[in-house]
Amino acid sequence: MAHVFLICGHGAGDSGAVGNGYQEQERVxxxxxxxxxxGGDYVTLADTSKNWYKTAGINTLTIPKDWQILELHMDSGAASARGGHVIIKQGYTADKYDNALAKMLKEILPGRSNMIVGRGxxxxxxxxxxxxxxxxLVEFGFISNANDVKIFNSRMDDIAEGVLEAFNIPTKRIKQIPGKAKNDNQLWYRAHCQNLGWLDPVHDGQTAGTxxxxxxxxxxxxxxxxxxxxxxxxxxxxxFHVQNIGTVHLDNIEPDTLIGTIGKSLRLEAFKLHLTGVPDKKLYYEAHVQDIGWQGVRKDGEMAGTTGQSKRIEAVRIWVE
Incomplete structure (x- = not known):
């Protein structure tokens, strides 16, 4: 995965393009x-009080050469003009990040015939x-086009997540799983993941992990x-089966009961759960496992994950019905 150095265009008194009640500098x-x-620690947000064009900030910028710079903008034009695109150095060949960004923009903010353009x-x-x-430099649609602005505003998290995915950066966004989360937030859970630490709590069939x-x-x-x-x-x-430790039984799991380990770089490989004292409900769960993907739903007392295969669990979903 890449580390992104994020520059927001215009600012410091320069509004950028204006349209449909918005200023480009504020939206980006x-x-x-x-x-x-x-994106957390995989993203460095450049000083947003600066205008990186007028101050020529890149000229004095010192960052690792394997970091990737992404500059955010919105375009302006005729009210009918719409769509996002990616601008790279003229004469350069688009890399995997450019192509992934272009693919995302074509799906969310379509309208351009050329998704990647070289400029000198x-x-x-x-x-x-x-x-x-x-x-x-990415133009995230036309601020002068009402539909582009509507998409930009209503799907901002989809766009942000698409940017992160283009650079193979795990997202901390909580995704709703269709068909689950019907139980009035009865069961909450939280994952601690490699390089990310504790992610936000989720509930009733939502995905914890990545x-x-x-x-x-x-x-x-x-x-x-x-x-x-x-x-x-x-x-x-x-x-719960943990790398190098084996299976650990926990008889009464409370909200502060740590399942697994922190700071030891050990993967959680398998688990089974058992819920008692709730006669009218059943417990269900599923694991996303290395090289396998989502294994399928397990019910109360059945094993999710693997043992003896050195495969990590990457994400889980848990709910009661």
Missing amino acids: RTLGARIKAL DLANVNRASAKGYGYR TGFSTRMEALLLDIRKIREENPDAKLSGD
């Missing part, structure tokens, strides 16, 4: 903040090239206090 800073929030007349494109930095980023889940917290409000005798127990 809002998007930049979401990309940073969802843009200052920051040339400055980054002169310093040997990987760079691209998929597609080869990131191991190292620990898990489970919370059934909402279930106990209606079922005081509810009790959660389980068996």
Whole structure:
């Protein structure tokens, strides 16, 4: 995965393009903040109080050469003009990041015939090239087009997540799983993942962890206090198989019971859960496993994951019905 150095265009008194009640400098800073929030430590958000074009900030920038610079903009034109695209240095060949960004833009903000365009007349494109930095400028649609603005605003997290996925960066976004989460937030859980630490809590069939980023889940917290409000005798127990440790049985899992390990770089490989004291509900769960993907739903007491295969669990979903 890459590390992204994120520049938000215009600012410092320069509004950039204006249209449909919005200023470009404000919109791209809002998007930049979401990309940073969802990308965490894999994203460095450049000083948003600066105008990186007018100050020629790239000329004095010192970052690792394997970092990737992404500059955020919105375009302006006729009210009918729409769509996003990627701008790279003229004469350069688009790399995998450019192509992935273009693919995302074509799906979310379509309208351009050329999704990747080479330019030799843009200052920051040339400055980054002169310093040997990987760079691209992305126009996230036309601020002068009402539909593009509507998409930009309503699907900002989709766009931010698409940017992160283009650079193979795990996202901290919580995704709703269709068909699940029908139980009034009864079962909450939280994953601790390689390089990411604790992710935000999720509930009732939502995904905890990551998929597609080869990131191991190292620990898990489970919370059934909402279930106990209606079922005081509810009790959660389980068996958990951890790399180099083996299977650990936990008889009474409380919200602060650590399942797995932290700081030891050990993968969680398998688990089974057992819920008692709730006669009208059944417990279900599934694991996303290295080289396998989602294994399929397991019910109360069945094993999810693998043992003896040195495969990491990468994500889980847990719910009661």
